[in-house]
Amino acid sequence: MDSTVRLWDLASGKTMTTLTHHKKSVRVMALHPTEFTFATASPDNIKQWKCPEGQFMRNFEGPGGVTGGGGIVNAMAVNADNVVFTGSDNGAMGFWDWKSGHKFQRLDSLVQPGSLDSEAGIVCAEFDKTGLRLITGEADKRIKIWKEDDQATPETHALDWKPLFLRKRY
Numbered sequence: 001m002d003s004t005v006r007l008w009d010l011a012s013g014k015t016m017t018t019l020t021h022h023k024k025s026v027r028v029m030a031l032h033p034t035e036f037t038f039a040t041a042s043p044d045n046i047k048q049w050k051c052p053e054g055q056f057m058r059n060f061e062g063p064g065g066v067t068g069g070g071g072i073v074n075a076m077a078v079n080a081d082n083v084v085f086t087g088s089d090n091g092a093m094g095f096w097d098w099k100s101g102h103k104f105q106r107l108d109s110l111v112q113p114g115s116l117d118s119e120a121g122i123v124c125a126e127f128d129k130t131g132l133r134l135i136t137g138e139a140d141k142r143i144k145i146w147k148e149d150d151q152a153t154p155e156t157h158a159l160d161w162k163p164l165f166l167r168k169r170y
Contacts, residue, residue: 001025002025003020003022003023003024003025003026003042004018004019004020004022004026005018005019005022005026005029005040005049005054006018006019007019007051007052007053007054016052016053017053017054019040019049019054019056021047021056022040022042022045022047023042023044023045024042024043024044025042025043026040026041026042027041027042027043027072027073027074028040028041028073028074028075028076029041029076030076030077030078030084031078032078032082032098033078033079033080033131034080036050036051036052037049037050037051037057038051039060039076039078039084039098041073041076041086042073043072043073045059045060046059046060046073046076046084046086046096046101047059047060048060048098048101058101059101060084060096060101060102060103061101061102061103071088071089071090071091071092071121072088072089072090073086073087073088074087074088074089074121074122074123074124075087075088075122075123075124075125075136075137076125077125077126077127077134078098078127079127079131079132080131081131082097082098082099083095083096083097083098083127083131084096084097084098085125085127085134087109087121087122087123087125087136088121088122089121089122089139090120090121091108091109091110091111091120091121091122091138092106092107092108092109093106093107093108093109093122093136094106095107108120109122109136109138109144111138111140112140112141112142119138119139119140119141120138120139120140121138121139122136122137122138122139123137123138123139124136124137125137132147132148133145133146133147134146134147
């Protein structure tokens with residue numbers, strides 16, 4: 001809640017580094033399964049770091065901000081294909097590219113019929129061992145298993161993304 005991330009020396013039990021780049025409380029973090037890197041999320045941004053010193057690498061950005069719907073990120077997972085998933089307290093789901101920090105897809109989780117809208121939240125997430133299926137635990141007391149859309153094409157899931165340095169500034 002103090003907006004920091006601490007890296008610990010487990011042998012000595014002491015803090016090695018305190019990362020202070022977040023402006024709001026850090027809600028969740030995820031380790032990359034094959035790289036020596038990790039990401040942290042607060043209500044207003046997602047940041048990527050390098051181990052063991054905690055060197056800042058990049059901010060993640062995408063249309064509509066971190067959640068695209070004003071929610072707070074509570075869950076995050078990364079697979080070996082460099083896909084980052086974020087799930088928020090309002091059911092907003094974001095899919096990000098680990099290498100560029102770009103959000104390439106946004107979905108909304110649906111609540112169980114008869115549930116309140118406030119039960120749309122995603123509280124935990126993890127990719128399975130293959131990295132092809134995403135498992136989420138949600139506030140409506142359901143566990144969901146998601147898989148990639150085999151029918152997706154660049155036309156059906158178009159991206160309007162350009163690197164930051166190519167965007168027009170107004």
